[in-house]
Amino acid sequence: MTKKEILAQAGLTEEDIALSPWNPFDYLETTEEINEYLAEVFIDEDPRLFLIALGHLARKKGMSDVARAAGVNRESLYKALSGDGNPGYATVAKVVRVLGITMAPKMGVA
Numbered sequence: 001m002t003k004k005e006i007l008a009q010a011g012l013t014e015e016d017i018a019l020s021p022w023n024p025f026d027y028l029e030t031t032e033e034i035n036e037y038l039a040e041v042f043i044d045e046d047p048r049l050f051l052i053a054l055g056h057l058a059r060k061k062g063m064s065d066v067a068r069a070a071g072v073n074r075e076s077l078y079k080a081l082s083g084d085g086n087p088g089y090a091t092v093a094k095v096v097r098v099l100g101i102t103m104a105p106k107m108g109v110a
Contacts, residue, residue, distance in 0.1 A: 023056045024037060025056050025057050025059075026060070034057075038053060038101065051081050051085070051087065052081065052082070052083045054081050054092070054099065055078070055081030058095065061099065063078060066098050066099065070091070070094040070095050077095070
């Protein structure tokens with residue numbers, strides 16, 4: 001039996017079961033929750049996680065508005081914050097500033 005036949009038997013179409021993109025910022029309600037999430041992804045060994053988190057937050061706030069305020073191209077910003085891009089520090093710093101995120105360097109024990 002094919003997927004289409006199984007869905008038809010259940011009275012469903014592929015559109016009925018389509019998944020929507022997951023954005024953690026749809027579920028983080030308080031500033032404390034958002035700060036904790038951003039801090040965790042920032043210290044992760046994979047720097048792409050922080051960029052992806054910035055992308056989720058930018059989408060939540062409106063990617064076009066964030067891109068315009070940061071002075072970058074919207075399409076480029078989508079790619080830069082996808083985890084597949086490789087944005088420069090200046091781009092990340094602009095986006096962080098536009099999103100209202102403050103970061104303070106702090107020496108840790110090596």
